[in-house]
Amino acid sequence: MHSDEEDDGEENDFQEGDEPSAAKKPRVVWSIELHRKFVAAVNQLGIDKAVPKRILELMNVEKLTRENVASHLQKYRLYLKRLSAVASQQASIVAAFGGRDPFLHMGAFEGLQSYQPFAPCAALSSFIPHHGSLGRTTAAAFGVPELAPAITVQAAASNGMISHCAGDASKFQLSGIQENQQPNLGQGSATSLGLPQLQQKWIQQETGDLSAVFSGSALANTLSGALQRVASSPLPPQELLEGVQTKVSAQPPITMASVSSELVERTVGVSANLQDSGISPQGTLPINDGFTADKLQLQDPFDSNGGTNFSVNMPVCPSGSLTASSNAKGGASSCSPVLLAPDTGRHSNYLQFGVAGNSGHDMNDIKQDHLHQGLSTGGFNHDFGTCMTEQTDPNVPYLMPQMKPNTLSSEDKLKQRNIYDLGIPKLHGGFSSSSCNFDGLLNSMIKAEKDDLSFTDSDLGCDFFPLGACI
């Protein structure tokens, strides 16, 4: 019990077997700095040639082992994979439409209909990390694959809860507003705005028109799916973690009217969204490095469960200036020895690859990834399918975020069924295609605007990356 000189690792030869308690080697903590090096190495090598040994060499960090790197790499790849899966999905969809927002060209309804044929998103190549040209942009510097930007939609993930949306449609709040409005979604105040009502409307009034219903529901699903996905997913870490709330506003495409050019509008940025969750005792950290503290957000934990921890998100500026870590002053530049954690480091900062905690769906996502060969579309597939096929399940109210459950009359449900039968070809087992498309559709819609603006990194700015730290 006395010592711990393993600072250096292996020199303690004596008490190897008898004093087991003292011998454990510290875990490597992938501090931001360390990770940065790692990423740099990976980028330098190229994603395909980046193997542990090489990476290790390039990193040139003492005490780091190949195994350590391998382990980290494994995780890193997982992260990249998720990113690209989403990105490719979006890209594919967009591409399918010639890169334009389908809604701009066709009426919303017709659009959806004709859209179906495209469905098989499977057609879209499977996930293949296009990391080919990593390396330069700031994003790249951070290890984000270049496609990252694909992620355009942000949902107010306020409290992670969206991902579950189990049953509580009220959790969603699609607001038509944009700049800042307070974020508290999560409250259950379904009240607000736009989108939903609109959809509700569609469905209700268009009872006679299947397509309309279809459209409505599809959209709704899409939206919710997107929200979910975004909320629960992995990706844009930073933003998610930050709780950046982007609003998706929908302009009520009143029934047949052509949809206003922006069906969905993404508003970026916005940050301040402090989740109300009661847990937020700590507001700011002394971190600023390029970023102002206010940018820090509490990450909201759906994790509230544990309660004990709150996380803070550290905005890292891709420019490489990131140094800060809430408390670790990793020290400067180059050769700092690996920061080793005293074993029980539960409170230390961990590097996160931007995986926002999401419950449950994640697993599905990943699995589907394999099933659909990476093409998958995140949790949405699953959700959608469930929704369609299991409407009755109270736990799967993905439908219409704000629509009150009861608004869907059995009749409507029936319609949905029909639609389901008609519209989507054999979904057996894999609802993928349709969901994928819907989802994609939404994304594309959303994305379209962005594209026009040629939004890229600047927009998200530094949020890109996701190195978040949890305390």
Add this chain to the structure above:
DNA sequence: TAAAGAATAT
């Protein structure tokens, strides 16, 4: 055989 990678384990 060494090392990469996936699968598990902690």
Add this chain to the structure above:
DNA sequence: AATATTCTTT
């Protein structure tokens, strides 16, 4: 979840 360790494959 983050790392480690073990198991497989190359």
